[in-house]
Amino acid sequence: MFGRVVRFAGTNGNGKRLRDIKGDLAALQTAFVFGLKSRYLQAFLEGLFENGIGEKARAVCDVQDWLPETPALISIKAISPQQSAFLVDLCDADWLKSVNKIVVSYAAGVATARIGRDGLDESATRMGADITPEFKKIIPYLDMDSIYTDLMQWKAIGKRWNFRFDRRSVSTALANGPYEVWALPGFCKIQSQQDIQRLQIAASTVARKLFESAYRKVEAKHSSYEIVGAADSGIPSQYFKEGTNA
Amino acid sequence: MPENLQTNLFGDRPLCPNVQNLPLIVSATSNNCEVLAPGSVYQPLLLDQKDTGVLSGPGALNREEEKFVRDLITYLYPKKDYPKSASTPLVWGKQKIWLKRNIEKDAKSFRLRVDSSDWYYPDFVIWIVDEEHRTQTFGFADPKGLALGAHAGWGEYKVACTQIVPHFLHEEIGPVIIDGQPWTFRIRGVLISTSSFEGLREQRKFLVRDSDDVTHQPTKEQFAQARILFQEQRAEDYIPHVLRLLTEDGELDEVLKLGARYFGKSAPAKCANEVEADLALRHRKARTASDFTASIVEDYLMPDADGKIGARAHQKRKDQVYRLLDTDDAQARTLWDQWSDKGEPSRFLLQNFPSV
Numbered sequence: 001m002f003g004r005v006v007r008f009a010g011t012n013g014n015g016k017r018l019r020d021i022k023g024d025l026a027a028l029q030t031a032f033v034f035g036l037k038s039r040y041l042q043a044f045l046e047g048l049f050e051n052g053i054g055e056k057a058r059a060v061c062d063v064q065d066w067l068p069e070t071p072a073l074i075s076i077k078a079i080s081p082q083q084s085a086f087l088v089d090l091c092d093a094d095w096l097k098s099v100n101k102i103v104v105s106y107a108a109g110v111a112t113a114r115i116g117r118d119g120l121d122e123s124a125t126r127m128g129a130d131i132t133p134e135f136k137k138i139i140p141y142l143d144m145d146s147i148y149t150d151l152m153q154w155k156a157i158g159k160r161w162n163f164r165f166d167r168r169s170v171s172t173a174l175a176n177g178p179y180e181v182w183a184l185p186g187f188c189k190i191q192s193q194q195d196i197q198r199l200q201i202a203a204s205t206v207a208r209k210l211f212e213s214a215y216r217k218v219e220a221k222h223s224s225y226e227i228v229g230a231a232d233s234g235i236p237s238q239y240f241k242e243g244t245n246a
Numbered sequence: 247m248p249e250n251l252q253t254n255l256f257g258d259r260p261l262c263p264n265v266q267n268l269p270l271i272v273s274a275t276s277n278n279c280e281v282l283a284p285g286s287v288y289q290p291l292l293l294d295q296k297d298t299g300v301l302s303g304p305g306a307l308n309r310e311e312e313k314f315v316r317d318l319i320t321y322l323y324p325k326k327d328y329p330k331s332a333s334t335p336l337v338w339g340k341q342k343i344w345l346k347r348n349i350e351k352d353a354k355s356f357r358l359r360v361d362s363s364d365w366y367y368p369d370f371v372i373w374i375v376d377e378e379h380r381t382q383t384f385g386f387a388d389p390k391g392l393a394l395g396a397h398a399g400w401g402e403y404k405v406a407c408t409q410i411v412p413h414f415l416h417e418e419i420g421p422v423i424i425d426g427q428p429w430t431f432r433i434r435g436v437l438i439s440t441s442s443f444e445g446l447r448e449q450r451k452f453l454v455r456d457s458d459d460v461t462h463q464p465t466k467e468q469f470a471q472a473r474i475l476f477q478e479q480r481a482e483d484y485i486p487h488v489l490r491l492l493t494e495d496g497e498l499d500e501v502l503k504l505g506a507r508y509f510g511k512s513a514p515a516k517c518a519n520e521v522e523a524d525l526a527l528r529h530r531k532a533r534t535a536s537d538f539t540a541s542i543v544e545d546y547l548m549p550d551a552d553g554k555i556g557a558r559a560h561q562k563r564k565d566q567v568y569r570l571l572d573t574d575d576a577q578a579r580t581l582w583d584q585w586s587d588k589g590e591p592s593r594f595l596l597q598n599f600p601s602v
Binding site: 057058059061062063064065066067068069070071072073074075076077078080097098099100101103105178180213214215216217220223224225226227230232233234235236239240241242243 | 253259260261262263265279280286287288289290292299300301302303304305332333334335344346348349352353354355356357358359360361362363364365371373375377382384397398401403415418419422424425431433533534536537
C-alpha cells in the first residue's frame with residue numbers, strides 16, 4: 001500500500017455508504033485508524049507531519065504592482081456565459097458529431113532518469129495500450145441504469161440545470177462516442193464482481209467526460225473575449241506562504 | 247519550521263519580506279521562496295519549495311518554469327546588468343519586454359479554449375512592445391511536459407490553442423487603441439516542451455506527411471514552425487527562438503491565419519487561391535477546430551524539394567481528382583478537361599465536388 005489515502009469501494013463502487021443498515025454494523029462503514037501498540041500511532045503521527053499535516057504557520061503578504069504607466073499594457077479576458085444563456089441538449093442523436101475525442105487513461109506514467117553525456121537525461125513514457133475496441137465489446141454487459149444514475153448525480157452536484165440528457169444519450173456516448181481508453185492488458189477481463197464494478201466505473205467516467213465535453217462545447221460557443229488593461233488581468237493582490245511546525 | 251521560511255525572532259511565524267531586498271531569480275538558491283524577477287509586472291515571484299515543507303501561492307513556479315524566467319533574463323542580460331527597479335522592462339534591442347506569471351483557475355487571468363476543451367491557462371504572458379512601430383505583442387509561453395501532457399498530439403487542445411486560437415481572437419477583438427492611438431496588437435503563443443525532442447518526436451500523434459503520404463517524425467525546425475520549442479540547457483539555444491516566434495510569423499502561421507477565417511464572421515465567400523480552396527475543403531470535412539488545425543499541420547509542415555510547405559496538401563487534392571477520373575465519371579472527366587489550371591486541383595474540387 002502506498003499513498004496517503006485508501007479509497008473504499010462503497011456501494012456500487014461509488015464510494016458511498018449503504019443507506020439502510022442495521023445497528024452496530026453502521027460503524028463499520030466508516031474508516032477508523034487504530035494503533036495496536038503506542039509506537040504504531042506515534043509512527044503514524046510522524047508520517048502525517050512529514051507529509052505536511054501538522055500545525056501550520058502561515059503568512060499572507062502583499063504583492064507589489066510593478067506595471068508600467070506607459071505604454072498601457074493590454075490583456076485579453078475571456079467571459080463565460082451565464083448558465084441561463086444556453087441549453088445543452090443531448091437528447092438529439094447528433095450531439096456526438098462535434099465533440100472532441102476524450103482519453104480516459106488507466107495506463108501508468110513512468111518517468112526515468114539516467115546520467116548522460118550532457119548531464120541528466122530524463123524521459124517520461126506511458127505503460128499501457130489503447131484498449132478501446134475491447135472496452136466497447138463489454139459495454140452491452142454493463143448496467144446502463146447505474147451509469148445513468150451516476151450522471152444524474154453529477155448533474156445535480158454541479159447544478160447543471162441547463163443540461164438535458166436521457167438513458168439513450170448514455171448508451172449512444174459509450175457505443176459511438178469519440179473516446180479512447182488506455183490501460184494495461186487485462187483491464188477488460190471479467191473474472192469477478194470487482195472486475196464488473198471497475199469497468200462500470202470506467203464506463204461512467206467515459207460517459208461523464210463526453211458529457212462534460214459536450215457541455216463545454218456549447219458553453220464555448222457562448223463565450224467571448226474582450227480587451228482589458230493588464231491591471232485587470234488577474235494579478236494577485238496577496239500571496240501566502242506557510243510552513244509546518246512538526 | 248522549515249529553515250528556508252524567513253521567520254520572526256521567535257521562529258514561530260513567517261514574515262513578509264521587503265521586496266527590494268529579495269534575491270534576483272537569476273541568483274536564487276534552493277532556499278529562496280520569494281524572488282525578485284526583473285521585468286515582471288508584479289513582485290515577488292514565488293518558487294515551489296514543497297520538497298522542503300514550504301507551501302506558497304498562488305502561482306509558485308516549478309523547476310522548469312523557474313528555469314524559463316531565469317533563461318529569459320540571462321539571455322537578455324549576458325553582462326548581468328539586470329534592471330532591478332520597479333516598473334522597469336527588460337530590453338530586447340529596441341523593444342521592451344514585460345513578463346507576467348499567469349495565475350491558473352482565475353477567471354481574470356488570460357485563458358483560451360477551443361472546441362469542447364477546458365480552459366487553458368498558459369504559464370506566462372510576455373508583452374513585447376515596439377513603441378517606434380506602435381506594435382504590442384501579447385505573447386504567451388508555456389513550459390510543459392508534452393510527452394505525457396499531449397495525448398492527442400497536433401490535435402491536443404493546448405497545441406491548437408497555441409497555433410490557431412490567437413487568430414480567432416484577432417477576429418473577435420478587432421482594432422486596438424492605446425493611449426488614444428491605434429496600435430498593431432499581435433497575439434501569439436509558444437509551447438516549450440520540457441520533454442526531450444527525441445521523446446516527443448517518437449509520439450505517433452506528432453507525425454508529418456510527405457507528398458507521397460509517407461509519415462515522418464518532425465525535425466526540431468518543423469516543431470518550431472508548429473510553435474513547439476524545446477527547453478534546452480542553455481538559454482541562448484532556445485530563448486531567441488521564443489522571442490522570434492512571438493514577434494514573427496512563419497509560413498505555417500500564414501496558412502493557419504487563413505484557416506482561422508473559416509471559423510469566424512469573415513469566412514471568405516470565394517477562394518482566391520489554391521491554399522484557400524484546400525482550407526475550405528478541410529473546413530467542410532473537419533469535425534472540430536482542433537481536427538482542422540491538426541490536419542493542416544500534418545499535411546503542410548513537410549516541405550517539398552524546393553523547400554515549399556504544403557506538399558502533401560497539394561498532392562492529396564491531385565490524388566482526389568485522379569480518383570474521381572478513375573471512377574469513369576464522365577461529368578468529372580469533362581469538367582477536368584475544361585479546367586484551365588491543372589495546377590489548382592483544390593479549386594477544381596471546391597467548385598465542382600465540394601463534398602469530396
